[in-house]
Amino acid sequence: KGLSFDTVMMPYTNFDFNHNAYKAPILWAKADKPPFNRFPFLPVKYSGKLTQTIFRKDYFDEMLYSYTDAVNLLYVAFTRAENELITFSSVKKSNPKKKNDNSVKNTSDALYQIINQSVTTRVGEQERTFNLSDFYDKETQIFDFSVNHKTEKKTIITDSQNTDFNKDLYPNNRWQNKLKLKFSSEDFLIESVPEIEEKVNHGKLMHLIFQNINTAEDVEKSVMMQHYEGLLTLDEARELKESISNIITDINVKHWFDGSYEVLNEDALLTEKGTVRIPDRVLFSEEKLIVIDFKFGKHHKKYKDQLDEYRHLLEDLYKLPVQSFLYYPENKKIIEVTEGSQQKVIE
Known part of the structure; x- marks a missing residue:
């Protein structure tokens, strides 16, 4: 936290304060009036209609959380820049039916209201008051506020001394030819089989x-x-x-679940290439580590190669010996995978 970056850029500073009606969450509300109090909790869809029901407190609580999340996100982003903060927001569209519409529905609305106010800040040892609207150009729709700020421009000269940029020669490809959808069997139902x-x-x-x-x-x-x-x-x-x-509680695995090890489940490992690997379970002791992958189907050779990679990553990271196991809980089958994807079945 605190000043973390020389420059912070936010390209889409127009997130909603309240939930979008099309993506409204389900609230698990508790009712204190019959007949609804027969249930510990009831699922109700977040909607302004709840203000006229016994669930109005749940509605306003969720609205408060939503506003707070948006303000917190804005606060975190705006307080991280040491020198420059660059944001892009949409200008609120005027509504002929509402001439004095001062409603604030998203962060863009809030920022637009703020730049039309005055602010007092400390410059050196003195306090100064600025009228922020003086720094907003309505024609370009750019708000530019700086104090003792200098912009340094660096010129890059090529070997040919030609620094012109020819937009007509800039290579461009259709993005439709670059994007593909990759479906995983774990993310959708194979209804045909x-x-x-x-x-x-x-x-x-x-x-x-x-x-x-x-x-x-x-x-x-x-x-x-x-x-x-x-x-x-x-x-x-x-x-x-x-x-x-x-x-x-089977004799061969109960020590994995008896609390004698520190446990990390589904914890990500970052490889040197920047990819992420997520072993199912890693057990820690002072002498060694144990990495376990749970399997609930047929055995495949690729599982051993996967476990080999987990073991090498953990050995490099913790500098301790690592045992690796494929565990088929429903068959009570344990396969220890050693160097070179060698395997040993433990009965």
């Missing part, structure tokens, strides 16, 4: 559950989180809780 769809969704669900389990005591909470998200019925949650509890 029900068997694959079921396996993909099951594996994703199990990963969600295991990423919130540090010790055996976390199993119930993690499973019930998916129940509350609507991904499991109550009966399915109870059955899955019992199944996972039995799995992680």
